[in-house]
Amino acid sequence: MEYSIGIDLGGTDIKAGLLSESGEISCRLVMPTDADAGGKVVASRIAEAVLRVIEKAKTAGIDARDLVGIGIGSPGLIIAQTGVVHFSPNLEGWADVPLADYVKAELAELELPIFIDNDVNAMTLGELSHGAGVGLKNIVCLTLGTGVGGGVVIDGKVYHGSGNTAGELGHTVVIPDGRFCGCGNQGCLEAYAGARHIVERTIQKIESGRRSSLTHCLSDLTPKRISEAAQTGDELAVEILAETGRYIGIALTSVAHILNPQMAIIGGGIAEAGEKLLFEPIRAEVSKRAMDIPAKTMRIVKAQLGNDAGLVGAAMLAFQA
Amino acid sequence: MEYSIGIDLGGTDIKAGLLSESGEISCRLVMPTDADAGGKVVASRIAEAVLRVIEKAKTAGIDARDLVGIGIGSPGLIIAQTGVVHFSPNLEGWADVPLADYVKAELAELELPIFIDNDVNAMTLGELSHGAGVGLKNIVCLTLGTGVGGGVVIDGKVYHGSGNTAGELGHTVVIPDGRFCGCGNQGCLEAYAGARHIVERTIQKIESGRRSSLTHCLSDLTPKRISEAAQTGDELAVEILAETGRYIGIALTSVAHILNPQMAIIGGGIAEAGEKLLFEPIRAEVSKRAMDIPAKTMRIVKAQLGNDAGLVGAAMLAFQA
Numbered sequence: 093m094e095y096s097i098g099i100d101l102g103g104t105d106i107k108a109g110l111l112s113e114s115g116e117i118s119c120r121l122v123m124p125t126d127a128d129a130g131g132k133v134v135a136s137r138i139a140e141a142v143l144r145v146i147e148k149a150k151t152a153g154i155d156a157r158d159l160v161g162i163g164i165g166s167p168g169l170i171i172a173q174t175g176v177v178h179f180s181p182n183l184e185g186w187a188d189v190p191l192a193d194y195v196k197a198e199l200a201e202l203e204l205p206i207f208i209d210n211d212v213n214a215m216t217l218g219e220l221s222h223g224a225g226v227g228l229k230n231i232v233c234l235t236l237g238t239g240v241g242g243g244v245v246i247d248g249k250v251y252h253g254s255g256n257t258a259g260e261l262g263h264t265v266v267i268p269d270g271r272f273c274g275c276g277n278q279g280c281l282e283a284y285a286g287a288r289h290i291v292e293r294t295i296q297k298i299e300s301g302r303r304s305s306l307t308h309c310l311s312d313l314t315p316k317r318i319s320e321a322a323q324t325g326d327e328l329a330v331e332i333l334a335e336t337g338r339y340i341g342i343a344l345t346s347v348a349h350i351l352n353p354q355m356a357i358i359g360g361g362i363a364e365a366g367e368k369l370l371f372e373p374i375r376a377e378v379s380k381r382a383m384d385i386p387a388k389t390m391r392i393v394k395a396q397l398g399n400d401a402g403l404v405g406a407a408m409l410a411f412q413a
Numbered sequence: 414m415e416y417s418i419g420i421d422l423g424g425t426d427i428k429a430g431l432l433s434e435s436g437e438i439s440c441r442l443v444m445p446t447d448a449d450a451g452g453k454v455v456a457s458r459i460a461e462a463v464l465r466v467i468e469k470a471k472t473a474g475i476d477a478r479d480l481v482g483i484g485i486g487s488p489g490l491i492i493a494q495t496g497v498v499h500f501s502p503n504l505e506g507w508a509d510v511p512l513a514d515y516v517k518a519e520l521a522e523l524e525l526p527i528f529i530d531n532d533v534n535a536m537t538l539g540e541l542s543h544g545a546g547v548g549l550k551n552i553v554c555l556t557l558g559t560g561v562g563g564g565v566v567i568d569g570k571v572y573h574g575s576g577n578t579a580g581e582l583g584h585t586v587v588i589p590d591g592r593f594c595g596c597g598n599q600g601c602l603e604a605y606a607g608a609r610h611i612v613e614r615t616i617q618k619i620e621s622g623r624r625s626s627l628t629h630c631l632s633d634l635t636p637k638r639i640s641e642a643a644q645t646g647d648e649l650a651v652e653i654l655a656e657t658g659r660y661i662g663i664a665l666t667s668v669a670h671i672l673n674p675q676m677a678i679i680g681g682g683i684a685e686a687g688e689k690l691l692f693e694p695i696r697a698e699v700s701k702r703a704m705d706i707p708a709k710t711m712r713i714v715k716a717q718l719g720n721d722a723g724l725v726g727a728a729m730l731a732f733q734a
């Protein structure tokens with residue numbers, strides 16, 4: 093059997109694991125990223141993680157010669173062809189870091205090819221190969237977290253666009269004169285469905301006099317708490333999630349009309365709010381707005397791989413190549 | 414030299430011509446569509462147009478054996494793989510008409526392959542192969558007419574999506590609670606930049622008391638007249654075009670973030686308003702809103718082939734296959 097090593101690089105942690113082509117994860121480990129120390133240090137951390145995974149694999153009876161490569165999912169704008177991190181809000185101060193080359197130099201003796209892509213593209217590939225999108229050709233992914241990320245799959249392949257920035261579904265314009273987004277634009281989906289923005293929208297409503305069980309925890313409000321309050325029937329929390337669903341539905345209507353995909357896969361923390369609180373409002377908005385055929389073509393479903401999507405997808409970069 | 418015959422099927426006219434692979438058009442002709450008579454009659458009209466083009470070609474010394482095929486650009490939702498017109502607002506009453514098969518039956522003795530695609534996809538292919546997009550791989554097209562149509566090119570090919578409806582850029586949501594669109598949605602780009610909507614927006618402003626040289630021709634106002642008034646400095650007309658540009662810019666910002674294309678090609682009547690009145694407001698809006706890299710990647714230019722784009726693209730369907 094063949095294996096690859098997946099690396100899910102985050103601003104805080106490096107997650108690593110050994111994966112078979114069928115998507116099974118073994119020999120997992122997590123270590124701190126230490127992003128502030130810069131690209132070379134992080135590359136040596138990644139190399140260390142790879143060597144430790146290989147060590148674990150050996151004790152599990154797996155031969156290093158069965159490894160086909162190493163795949164890395166990294167936050168930020170990644171030039172996949174050259175393995176460069178152009179920049180990343182989560183890897184502060186990084187500018188055009190040749191991460192793949194650095195890691196390759198650290199692991200020269202392994203003689204393994206190293207692949208790198210944006211973390212949301214990796215998650216998208218994960219969901220396509222072993223998650224909700226298995227067997228499909230044209231899909232989009234949306235990840236709801238601090239930011240709202242996205243990925244586009246065209247004809248079975250993650251699509252990068254002409255400047256490596258395709259798939260930024262979180263920056264589809266939903267309310268042109270609306271809330272300001274971290275990207276500088278006004279009214280992006282992220283400015284309504286990003287974690288901080290969901291919290292701010294909730295606080296604004298409470299401050300304007302709305303009652304809610306969340307009133308006592310305004311200082312450490314999170315989307316998770318809002319979601320939990322909604323589950324227990326808190327009217328304001330239910331409303332905030334339904335509104336979030338509507339904003340996502342507006343963006344997905346534009347996506348459906350532009351790309352006519354088979355499926356929109358939605359993951360990330362707030363997606364855990366579930367069918368009734370989040371997915372039904374999303375679907376209602378799309379079916380209200382979108383033309384018949386694109387609306388019917390696009391199934392809207394929850395991501396299946398949870399936190400593992402990035403790791404699985406990163407490893408699949410190596411199998412895919 | 415090889416040739417193909419292009420057919421630009423409209424609700425009113427059938428345009429036909431002989432094209433070389435380099436895009437030169439000869440042996441042109443136009444005949445009425447007679448769409449109300451149904452798909453079979455229109456197919457026989459198309460066949461007649463093809464035979465007349467071949468006749469003209471013969472007198473020009475071109476051998477029918479040098480023909481590689483026939484390409485048809487048709488309005489509506491076209492199932493390109495099977496050559497079926499699923500439906501079309503411009504071909505009233507048509508439902509799942511196997512147009513390619515009908516034409517093939519009429520022209521059986523020619524033994525030529527027949528290709529069909531949506532008219533805006535054909536125009537997009539025309540601009541890609543012989544217009545503003547020559548040599549590019551990832552572009553979008555926008556056509557501003559009665560409706561606002563669009564086409565998406567991914568990796569050098571017109572992208573159809575999973576239900577044959579991809580590229581409906583005119584139905585990108587720009588003002589979610591805005592004007593009602595013919596498609597049933599609220600706030601589509603078409604509801605602001607479609608011909609009727611440009612006229613209505615102008616009339617509304619005049620009725621609300623704005624002064625304009627257009628006041629005397631409200632009953633037969635057209636985008637062309639508005640554009641002409643803007644050229645002579647009419648303030649309201651200039652404003653209407655600038656607003657139209659801003660709406661297009663909002664939609665293209667979403668498109669840039671989702672697809673990161675190299676170029677957005679804009680054609681159709683109102684595109685003739687030109688650089689200063691229309692294209693500068695579009696570019697200003699995109700550069701205000703879109704993230705650096707997608708904004709810089711996407712050149713926004715005027716279509717080059719004018720009314721011939723559909724005919725050229727239709728003929729290229731045959732060369733492409």
